[in-house]
Amino acid sequence: MVKKLNENNLFLSYLLEKKVVVDQALTRYLEDNIPDPPLIFEAVRYSLFAGGKRIRPILCIAASEALGRGGADDYEDILPVACALEMIHTYSLIHDDLPAMDNDDYRRGIPTSHKVFGEDIAILAGDALLTQAFCLMSRADLMTRIDPATRLKAISIIAEAAGMTGLIGGQVMDLKAEGKQAELDTLYQMHNRKTGALILASLQAGGLLAGADPMAMEALMTYGQNIGLSFQIADDLLNVEGDMAVLGKNTGSDASRGKVTFPALLGCDESRKLARRLKDEAVAALSNLDHRAEPLRKLAEFIVNRRS
Amino acid sequence: MVKKLNENNLFLSYLLEKKVVVDQALTRYLEDNIPDPPLIFEAVRYSLFAGGKRIRPILCIAASEALGRGGADDYEDILPVACALEMIHTYSLIHDDLPAMDNDDYRRGIPTSHKVFGEDIAILAGDALLTQAFCLMSRADLMTRIDPATRLKAISIIAEAAGMTGLIGGQVMDLKAEGKQAELDTLYQMHNRKTGALILASLQAGGLLAGADPMAMEALMTYGQNIGLSFQIADDLLNVEGDMAVLGKNTGSDASRGKVTFPALLGCDESRKLARRLKDEAVAALSNLDHRAEPLRKLAEFIVNRRS
Numbered sequence: 001m002v003k004k005l006n007e008n009n010l011f012l013s014y015l016l017e018k019k020v021v022v023d024q025a026l027t028r029y030l031e032d033n034i035p036d037p038p039l040i041f042e043a044v045r046y047s048l049f050a051g052g053k054r055i056r057p058i059l060c061i062a063a064s065e066a067l068g069r070g071g072a073d074d075y076e077d078i079l080p081v082a083c084a085l086e087m088i089h090t091y092s093l094i095h096d097d098l099p100a101m102d103n104d105d106y107r108r109g110i111p112t113s114h115k116v117f118g119e120d121i122a123i124l125a126g127d128a129l130l131t132q133a134f135c136l137m138s139r140a141d142l143m144t145r146i147d148p149a150t151r152l153k154a155i156s157i158i159a160e161a162a163g164m165t166g167l168i169g170g171q172v173m174d175l176k177a178e179g180k181q182a183e184l185d186t187l188y189q190m191h192n193r194k195t196g197a198l199i200l201a202s203l204q205a206g207g208l209l210a211g212a213d214p215m216a217m218e219a220l221m222t223y224g225q226n227i228g229l230s231f232q233i234a235d236d237l238l239n240v241e242g243d244m245a246v247l248g249k250n251t252g253s254d255a256s257r258g259k260v261t262f263p264a265l266l267g268c269d270e271s272r273k274l275a276r277r278l279k280d281e282a283v284a285a286l287s288n289l290d291h292r293a294e295p296l297r298k299l300a301e302f303i304v305n306r307r308s
Numbered sequence: 309m310v311k312k313l314n315e316n317n318l319f320l321s322y323l324l325e326k327k328v329v330v331d332q333a334l335t336r337y338l339e340d341n342i343p344d345p346p347l348i349f350e351a352v353r354y355s356l357f358a359g360g361k362r363i364r365p366i367l368c369i370a371a372s373e374a375l376g377r378g379g380a381d382d383y384e385d386i387l388p389v390a391c392a393l394e395m396i397h398t399y400s401l402i403h404d405d406l407p408a409m410d411n412d413d414y415r416r417g418i419p420t421s422h423k424v425f426g427e428d429i430a431i432l433a434g435d436a437l438l439t440q441a442f443c444l445m446s447r448a449d450l451m452t453r454i455d456p457a458t459r460l461k462a463i464s465i466i467a468e469a470a471g472m473t474g475l476i477g478g479q480v481m482d483l484k485a486e487g488k489q490a491e492l493d494t495l496y497q498m499h500n501r502k503t504g505a506l507i508l509a510s511l512q513a514g515g516l517l518a519g520a521d522p523m524a525m526e527a528l529m530t531y532g533q534n535i536g537l538s539f540q541i542a543d544d545l546l547n548v549e550g551d552m553a554v555l556g557k558n559t560g561s562d563a564s565r566g567k568v569t570f571p572a573l574l575g576c577d578e579s580r581k582l583a584r585r586l587k588d589e590a591v592a593a594l595s596n597l598d599h600r601a602e603p604l605r606k607l608a609e610f611i612v613n614r615r616s
Contacts, residue, residue: 040480095431118408128472130438131471
């Protein structure tokens with residue numbers, strides 16, 4: 001019990017340490033490029049520092065660490081890609097929250113971008129974050145120890161994950177599925193794109209930058225596919241059962257909107273079981289990796305059990 | 309007179325030939341990646357094939373040709389970047405036309421994306437085109453003869469031009485300038501970002517892919533800065549004087565919206581003179597380039613004198 005508590009504390013310190021590293025890097029990269037007038041910069045910063053857990057950048061760094069890279073010595077080689085993942089994630093949230101999409105007023109406990117800056121600036125802030133992600137990954141003064149072909153491949157992996165067959169395609173499926181009866185298969189496919197694709201890309205990019213061999217890459221990808229889906233099931237469960245004060249957004253909003261969710265299709269108990277099974281499969285995929293993959297194993301637990 | 313007519317015909321054939329090459333490439337690249345369901349693909353295709361003149365891709369190819377590359381033998385090396393420029397341009401039009409932005413119902417004579425597909429899909433179609441541009445420029449199976457460091461640099465140039473200090477920053481300035489008294493300096497700055505940045509990037513990218521030396525690059529950039537601004541002045545003049553039937557959108561819309569424009573600040577005659585002077589400066593910048601830069605010289609004329 002004491003050991004378990006200590007382990008948990010260690011992992012929470014790990015998460016906090018990485019979050020600080022990512023936050024500092026995001027600040028530094030943003031400030032390299034402040035436009036005049038700075039309105040759009042304010043809007044970008046507002047959403048980027050609105051309390052995100054930095055799951056994707058941390059997964060990217062942890063994947064790299066699992067293969068012996070990504071630690072403090074390697075931060076300069078991996079942080080631009082890790083931060084780009086967070087920028088793309090944040091852009092997708094800003095656009096998803098727009099009145100024409102999910103029309104959400106709150107996110108992570110604070111008003112959404114369009115409530116603060118207006119719809120026009122919110123659309124442009126999303127566009128700016130998406131564009132900025134690619135600026136960052138291609139900058140000549142960063143990642144100088146990574147060979148350009150590898151950097152190009154990282155950009156390709158992340159762009160594909162963010163595109164029509166990934167993140168954007170998932171959002172289209174989500175919008176068009178509202179109020180309709182859906183099959184479990186459709187739900188899997190939607191979430192594999194909407195949430196799964198970028199989570200998977202985080203792990204692939206981390207592995208790529210660490211020089212993963214095909215077997216290690218396969219392990220990271222199986223891990224990524226499984227936690228991507230369990231992440232979304234956990235999200236759906238939180239929307240049903242979560243506490244508005246902890247979650248920072250309205251709970252029950254999925255149901256009132258007629259969204260197709262795992263709890264709606266399978267019930268809460270079955271959904272919880274499925275999330276745990278996926279988490280176990282994710283961890284099992286890492287069996288050939290040594291103790292350096294421990295943060296990834298803990299991250300799988302964290303993703304399924306989180307309260308916000 | 310006959311010689312002049314023949315020259316013009318030759319140039320129009322050049323434009324048409326390049327447009328066909330770009331259109332075919334856009335079709336091919338898009339069809340490599342059709343999502344299921346294809347709704348977002350339909351929206352992307354609708355705007356991408358809504359009658360654009362392909363000015364940016366053609367500038368990119370012509371810049372490359374001016375330095376002895378970019379012709380038919382080199383198409384495979386340059387078309388992904390040329391097409392990415394058109395995708396970014398098209399995304400910016402879709403988002404600019406949204407109700408929360410300029411609220412335009414027509415563009416190039418047909419209904420805008422949000423009028424046909426709804427606001428949600430229009431936002432996502434813009435997002436998809438922006439993302440697709442980076443997918444295309446980073447694809448492993450394309451541009452195989454260009455070294456990865458050069459490809460990375462092309463991505464960087466284009467991403468910066470599309471970002472907060474370029475295209476997006478210009479749109480922010482434009483939105484916030486509506487109805488306000490503006491100085492000529494502010495107008496220059498706004499257009500240098502909103503229209504100029506991506507036109508300049510088209511020339512830089514074309515030069516880069518053709519292996520331009522610093523002097524040639526300097527010439528292309530001076531040319532680009534001048535035609536970028538003259539392009540926008542011509543646009544402003546068309547908005548005042550143009551014919552709705554030819555232009556495909558409502559004329560006089562800038563004035564009724566209180567937009568700051570060159571004709572509003574300088575009058576039509578002075579604006580026309582300024583556009584011609586900028587065009588002359590653009591052409592003069594190419595004086596050290598040989599006959600292969602002829603299409604760029606003609607393009608400068610075309611941009612200032614176009615009727616739509």
